[in-house]
Amino acid sequence: MTELTPGAVLEPLTYEITRADLVAYAAASGDHNPIHQDEEIALAVGLPGVIAHGMYTLALVGRAVATWTDEAEVVELGAKFVAPVVVPAEGAARVTVAGTVGERTDAGLALALEITADGTKVLGAPKVLVRA
Template sequence: MTDQLEPQTFRVTRADLVRYAGASGDFNPIHWSERFAAGVGLPGVIAHGMFTMALVGRAVTTWAGAADAVVEFSVRFSRPVPVPDTDEGTEVVVSATVKETTADGHRRLALTATCQGEKVLSLAQAVIRK
């Protein structure tokens, strides 16, 4: 593992939001109704926060080599991920930097997730077992 981990890009479409809503049971209209989302002051339909977190988690487990190598994982949601009603949707880009190696050899990652050049998470970090 290097100090800078290779960025990973995930495409997010409205179809992904429908699938996630069905799997999670979260049918909040901000995730499917343009009219409702705009009515509550959002820039349009947005991705579920936990779906965004899951994409970051997927990147972390890929870097770690296995899901059970992830010892800790946390994020704070700082900005919504707007998902336009197009075939292309939008992209979430996840990158990471190794901030430290702990006394027991684990690596603490500082994580960054962006959409349209804007950070969508803050205080995102993970610890990966050595």
């Protein structure tokens, strides 16, 4: 578990997303939108290629939070989807979750995060509050 004192830097965690992961997530979530699996359709609707599900990307944030906090209770988790995570046909996209420990209040402990994919910010205004 990371030391959760205000101002502490959280060790950045990087997760790889492959096309196979998108197929598995679609099956688990029921979100079978073809932009998450079919290159031709993704390009036809103006996307730069097949993109990861936004909620899958946010779930990776939850995974990072669980790692840093030794699976503390999550009170609040949210963000705005500001850029797509483009997943190549070969290899993987890399999503990195980084940040610092914020203020501790009666409601819980805030984490100030930055979420990027291959160097591009993909989630904006992330809000995380845990009981730790």
